[in-house]
Amino acid sequence: MNHTNILIALPILLPLLLSACGRAPLDLGPEIRSETQTALSTERLKGLRVKELFVVVFPKNYTPLEWKAIFDDTRILSQNKRRLRALEGLADDASQDERAELIGRNAEILTLLGSKSLFMMSWSAADENCRIRDTLKITCRPSNPDNPLNGGLPKHTSPLEWVRPDPILSDVKTPYVSIRLEQKDAEKGALYGLDLRLKPESLGESELWFKGEAIPVKGSLFSGAEGSPVSEYFPYGYAEMTLGE
Numbered sequence: 274m275n276h277t278n279i280l281i282a283l284p285i286l287l288p289l290l291l292s293a294c295g296r297a298p299l300d301l302g303p304e305i306r307s308e309t310q311t312a313l314s315t316e317r318l319k320g321l322r323v324k325e326l327f328v329v330v331f332p333k334n335y336t337p338l339e340w341k342a343i344f345d346d347t348r349i350l351s352q353n354k355r356r357l358r359a360l361e362g363l364a365d366d367a368s369q370d371e372r373a374e375l376i377g378r379n380a381e382i383l384t385l386l387g388s389k390s391l392f393m394m395s396w397s398a399a400d401e402n403c404r405i406r407d408t409l410k411i412t413c414r415p416s417n418p419d420n421p422l423n424g425g426l427p428k429h430t431s432p433l434e435w436v437r438p439d440p441i442l443s444d445v446k447t448p449y450v451s452i453r454l455e456q457k458d459a460e461k462g463a464l465y466g467l468d469l470r471l472k473p474e475s476l477g478e479s480e481l482w483f484k485g486e487a488i489p490v491k492g493s494l495f496s497g498a499e500g501s502p503v504s505e506y507f508p509y510g511y512a513e514m515t516l517g518e
Contacts (some may be wrong), residue, residue, distance in 0.1 A: 315409055315435055318450075318516065321481070323396075323403045323411055325354055325515040326422065328454070328467060328487045330392040330495060331507040343389060344511070350382045351484075351513060354397070358480075358515075391506050392465075392495050394421050405516070409433050411452075427454040427467065436470075447472055450483055450514075455490075464502075466490030469512045480517045487512040 327350070335343065353375045360368050360375075387393050400420050403413040409432035413423035422429070433452045440446045452469040468490060471483035487510035489495075494502040 315433065318405050318433070318481075319407055319409070321405050321516040322398055322518065323405070323422070323514065324358065324398045324480070324517045325513065326394065326396045327351075327513045328392070328394045328469070328510065329386060329390045329512070330467070330487060330489060330510040331389070332391040332503070334507050335389075339389075343386065346382050346386055347511060347513075350379055350386075353379050353382075354515075355482075391497070391503060392510075394427075396420070396422055405433065427456040427465070429453070430455045445470060449485060452514075453490075465493030465495055467493075467510070467512075469514070471512060471514050480515060482513070482515050484511075484513040486510065 327347075329347075331343075357372060357375050357379075360372050363369075383393070383395055401413050401415070401417045401423070403411055403420070403422055406412050411422060411429040411433075413420060416423055421427070429452065431453045433450055435448055436445075436451045437448045438445045450469070450471040452471065453466060454469065455466045456464060466489070468488045469485065470488065471485045473481070474484050475482040488508065489506060489510065492504075494504055495506065497503040
C-alpha cells in the first residue's frame, strides 16, 4: 500500500470514522463530558447486554468520494438499527411495515458494504444473549457456534478496559473503550486480531452507544474473495457497539 496515499486519506477518513461523515458527534451533556475526561468506570459496563456490534476492515484506500459513500451507508445503517430497537414489542400494522422496510434496507446496505470490505461483522442481540460479564469479557450464554461472537469468528480474548491516552503522545486524544478480538483457528482461512478503540457517542440511562476504529493487529491475515490469505489492507477500519440492559 502506498504510504503517501494513506497519509493523504487519514485527514479525510478519521473525521468520518469518529463523526459519521462530517456530522458533529452527539452532545453528551456536561456531566458525561466531564465523566469521559476522567475515564468512565468499567463497573458501569458489567452486566450490560451487547445489542449491536459492527466491525469493518477495508481492503484498500478509497477516494474521498468513495469514503463518503461508505460512511453515509454506515450512518444510515446505524440509524436504522436504532429505529428497529425502538420498534421492538410493537405489533401494529404500521410498525410491522416499517420494521420490514428497515430490515430490507439494512440488508441492501450490508450487501453493498460487504462488497467494499475485506472483513465485516454485523451482529445484534437478536442472535443470542451476550453480555459483558464480571470478567469484563463479552460472553454468550448459552453457547451458539453460529454466532460470530461466540464459537465463531472472532472471539473476545482479553478484558475490555477504559483507556485515557496521553493527548501529547497518542494519536487518540479522548478516552475510549479498548476491546481486542481475535481469531486463532488457522483452519478457517484467517488468523488475525482486531483492536477496537470505541469512543462514547451517546450515553443514556438505558443504552450506551460507542463508535470508532477497528485496527488490525500487525501480521493479521484475512480471507480474500477466494479464501486465500490477505496480508495487505487499509490500516484503519470502522466499529460501532451498542450496550443496554
